[in-house]
Amino acid sequence: MLESLNAFKVIIVALNLIILYTVLRKLLFKRVTDFMENRTKSIRDSIDNAEKAKAEAGELKLKYENQLSTARGKGEEIIEEARAKAEKESENIIAAAKQQSESIIAKALEEIEQERLQMLKDIRSQVAGLALAAASKVIEANMDTDANRALVDRFIDEAGAA
Amino acid sequence: MAVIIILAYIFTRNLKKIPEGKQNIVELIVDAVNNIVKGNIHHHWRDFAPYFGTILLFLVFANTVSLFSLLPTAHELYEITGMEFFKGLPEFAIQPPTKDYNVTLAMALMSVSLVLLSSIRYKGVKGWLKGFLRPTPAMLPFNILDYGTRTLSLSLRLFGNILAGYIILEMLYLSAPPAAKVFIPVGSFFFDIFDALLQAYIFVFLSSIYIAEALE
Numbered sequence: 285m286l287e288s289l290n291a292f293k294v295i296i297v298a299l300n301l302i303i304l305y306t307v308l309r310k311l312l313f314k315r316v317t318d319f320m321e322n323r324t325k326s327i328r329d330s331i332d333n334a335e336k337a338k339a340e341a342g343e344l345k346l347k348y349e350n351q352l353s354t355a356r357g358k359g360e361e362i363i364e365e366a367r368a369k370a371e372k373e374s375e376n377i378i379a380a381a382k383q384q385s386e387s388i389i390a391k392a393l394e395e396i397e398q399e400r401l402q403m404l405k406d407i408r409s410q411v412a413g414l415a416l417a418a419a420s421k422v423i424e425a426n427m428d429t430d431a432n433r434a435l436v437d438r439f440i441d442e443a444g445a446a
Numbered sequence: 447m448a449v450i451i452i453l454a455y456i457f458t459r460n461l462k463k464i465p466e467g468k469q470n471i472v473e474l475i476v477d478a479v480n481n482i483v484k485g486n487i488h489h490h491w492r493d494f495a496p497y498f499g500t501i502l503l504f505l506v507f508a509n510t511v512s513l514f515s516l517l518p519t520a521h522e523l524y525e526i527t528g529m530e531f532f533k534g535l536p537e538f539a540i541q542p543p544t545k546d547y548n549v550t551l552a553m554a555l556m557s558v559s560l561v562l563l564s565s566i567r568y569k570g571v572k573g574w575l576k577g578f579l580r581p582t583p584a585m586l587p588f589n590i591l592d593y594g595t596r597t598l599s600l601s602l603r604l605f606g607n608i609l610a611g612y613i614i615l616e617m618l619y620l621s622a623p624p625a626a627k628v629f630i631p632v633g634s635f636f637f638d639i640f641d642a643l644l645q646a647y648i649f650v651f652l653s654s655i656y657i658a659e660a661l662e
Contacts, residue, residue, distance in 0.1 A: 290548050297543075297552035304504060309496035316476040317495065 412436050475503075482647075486654040487661065490568065494657060497560065501553065502650045505544065509608055509642030512542045512615070513634065542642075544608045547601065554601035557653040558593055565660035577660070596656060600649060607645045611637030 415436050479499040484491045543549050566574045578589045615637055618630050 288547065289551070293546075293548040294552040294555070297549045298556055301500065301504065301553065301556060305497055305500040308500045308503070312472070313476060313479070313496040313499045316472055317480060317492075320473060320477065 408437075408440060411440060415440070475499075479650075482650060483654055486651070486658045488658075490564075490661060494560075494564070494654065498650045498654055501557075501653070502646055505553075505604075505646035505649055506643060508543045508549075509646055510542075510638055512612060512642075513638045542608050542612060544604055544645075545612045547605045550601040550605040550608075551597075553604070553649070554597045557600060557649075557656070558597045560653070561596075561656045561660045562593065564657055568661050600652060604645050604649055607641055611641050 412433060416433060419432075419436075476499065479502055480491070480495050482502075483495045483498050487494055562574075565577060569577070578586050580589075615630070615633055618626075618633055
């Protein structure tokens with residue numbers, strides 16, 4: 285075996301391998317390894333980004349939900365307040381109207397009573413005048429004296445009372 | 447060699463982000479090499495992966511090239527078909543280059559030199575010299591011997607395996623009775639593929655272990 289050893293051939297093979305190594309390193313291994321690492325990195329980055337975006341979206345959602353619920357609560361509060369105010373106001377208005385109407389009715393009643401009294405008084409005096417005129421026509425005498433009028437008035441009072 | 451370079455060029459022409467077709471094969475090979483080297487040489491794997499990949503690819507091609515002996519030779523084709531055309535073709539057989547001890551010796555020498563150089567490069571001359579005294583100073587002669595024995599064991603293991611497989615297969619091709627010729631593909635499968643790939647892997651694996659040891 286030893287006599288077939290050939291230093292020249294060994295060196296040639298080694299040189300060949302070195303050339304092959306240089307070419308392959310540049311063409312194959314470095315390129316593919318770098319490429320795969322870049323891809324791994326970019327995939328990892330995009331996954332990270334996606335997760336970050338997801339977390340952000342979740343936070344925003346929570347925030348908006350909170351805002352929405354507070355807004356809803358506030359709106360209900362406002363509506364409740366307005367309703368209470370309106371109720372109070374309407375009660376006030378109704379009460380005032382009632383009062384006013386009552387006072388108007390009372391005033392009207394009073395006026396009616398007064399008018400009635402006035403009317404009664406007028407009627408009474410007219411009736412007295414008419415009676416006197418009739419009586420004086422009957423007795424052809426002027427009964428329109430103060431004494432006679434008082435007499436007639438008493439008579440009418442008695443009749444009215446009866 | 448030219449075949450490997452051309453293949454490497456074709457396979458890496460345009461790498462895409464989503465692997466498809468031949469890119470899968472390249473990524474598989476490169477990733478496998480990277481993983482072997484990463485598993486043995488932890489920190490500096492990036493510096494050594496191309497070398498081991500080269501050696502692995504070269505050995506895979508060199509060891510399995512004898513598969514072509516399965517094809518009928520020109521003479522056999524002439525005998526089968528009776529066509530004059532085949533008679534004029536030159537007789538040649540592809541032999542595995544690793545059956546030549548000069549080749550395996552060159553490869554082993556390169557690996558051991560790489561161990562030596564990387565040890566000096568990463569640990570300095572002082573660190574390298576100190577390495578001889580580990581684990582105890584009594585190991586000094588054996589540590590020195592290692593450089594020689596490793597060269598021998600690496601080169602002889604590869605050479606012996608390939609040569610033995612080659613010889614056995616040649617004997618089968620030449621002398622097997624016609625009935626036994628059906629076993630040739632079986633033997634060819636074992637020696638040309640299984641043993642060839644195994645030896646290529648072992649060579650790379652041992653070399654990387656030596657380097658990992660040198661870098662410790």
